[in-house]
Amino acid sequence: LQALALFEQPVHVLKQRLRSRCGQTRYRQRLLSQDGRILGDTAQLPAAGDLQLLILPLAPATETKADELIAAAANDATNEVEALLQMPQDPDLPDGDGDTALNLAAAFGCNDSLELLLEARADASQRNGHGLTPLVAAAANGRLGTTRLLLEAGASPNPEDKDSETPLFAAARSGHWEVAELLLSQRADCEHTTKSGMTALGLAALGGHSDVARLLLEARVEIDRVNAAGETPLLIASRDGQGDVACLLLKAGADADKETRGGQFPLLAACEGGHLDVVRLLLEAKSMVDRTGPDLQTPLMVASRCGYTEVVCLLLEKRAMESLHTWQHVCSSLS
Structure with missing residues (x-):
């Protein structure tokens, strides 16, 4: 803990390291000090004493909260996205059209919000009501950086929509050659x-x-x-x-x-x-x-x-x- 205290946000760093041990993202982790205080991600670590780790279940799903997260992600309002994920909220809840927060963040190139959602283990391959994945949304709109983030997160380069079109087709139709080049380098068919x-x-x-x-x-x-x-x-x-x-x-x-x-x-x-x-x-x-x-x-x-x-x-x-x-x-x- 003393070594972690050197970091700007030591609690945040500790939770990221605990993820590999407890199997849960930092959004579902809560660290309690010996005096029962919950240490927020921006808090400092206590000088001495043990910490207790709690794993929280996801908050009950509500349409209102799902819409709030989706709207925040679509506008790259990272503070709101962070706060909602800290509830902790399921990042994959869809809206009435079947779109998720990750889907719209990908479509609009909101990479900061997208990274938070991926950290919360949002499903990079989840389809919306039209059968489109976040990668297709990113490719169709020429979001090169977003496409790279999704591929690095393990998104398949070859998901098919209802018409059997893939992200490469979306890039080809719109003329986004840099996205097409990236997809081809990742073995797009x-x-x-x-x-x-x-x-x-x-x-x-x-x-x-x-x-x-x-x-x-x-x-x-x-x-x-x-x-x-x-x-x-x-x-x-x-x-x-x-x-x-x-x-x-x-x-x-x-x-x-x-x-x-x-x-x-x-x-x-x-x-x-x-x-x-x-x-x-x-x-x-x-x-x-x-x-x-x-x-x-x-x-x-x-x-x-x-x-x-x-x-x-x-x-x-x-x-x-x-x-x-x-x-x-x-x-x-x-x-």
Whole structure:
């Protein structure tokens, strides 16, 4: 005890050390001096005498107290969080939506409150009413530090929500590449698919998040995996005009002509949207310019019908170059 007296908050430090012996957090511990005084966490240790350790049960659960803790955590009001946990209160009590204090602290990046809740053994994997864990909430909102704290606390990097999406999907959808990078370093499953067959790479392509796409490609994900509609990440990027992602995918070897069961393919999708830069990329990747899709429509026919003049000119230029090369080859053969 004399050695502990050198610390700024010796009672706090002693309780943390006792945790490994009694198996309870400091919030459920009470230290009594010989004269029967309860020593608060900020108190000084008595100069002499033995201390008695009491372990308190959790206080009866009430909706009011649960809401108070959740609101305090969501606003990073650490003094209120500390006081409520000292009751001691169950940190995992949910509100009417199934959200816990840890869930909202993670969503809002309230790391000081989050650390107190984790110290109180809040469940880092508890799901809310929508099946979302604190890690998903942190990843979706780009909370890098929060994500790191939860992973260090033992949260699984691969929990699935009701749609089978994981924290990596949440980061990919919102373009939070640093969070995605951290999750991948902790063995997040980069090949996981949702119930609809969507991949994290597909979500990155959908949102045009090239930094996330680059990370996933460096992790060697399957580049042409299709979703339930038969769409590859390249087709998704082409359809939505995400040129940076399309460029990355093509450089990484994506199949420029892979089609869906309905006959849709990247060049046709890009032409339907009038995405000139993507059309140019696909033509440079040797995508077949006269290939037909649904209703026997070629990319040129689709671009013409939609009035995309620049796309039409680019396609005609490509056809002219191919005709010239064919003619030169024929002449060379004849000579």
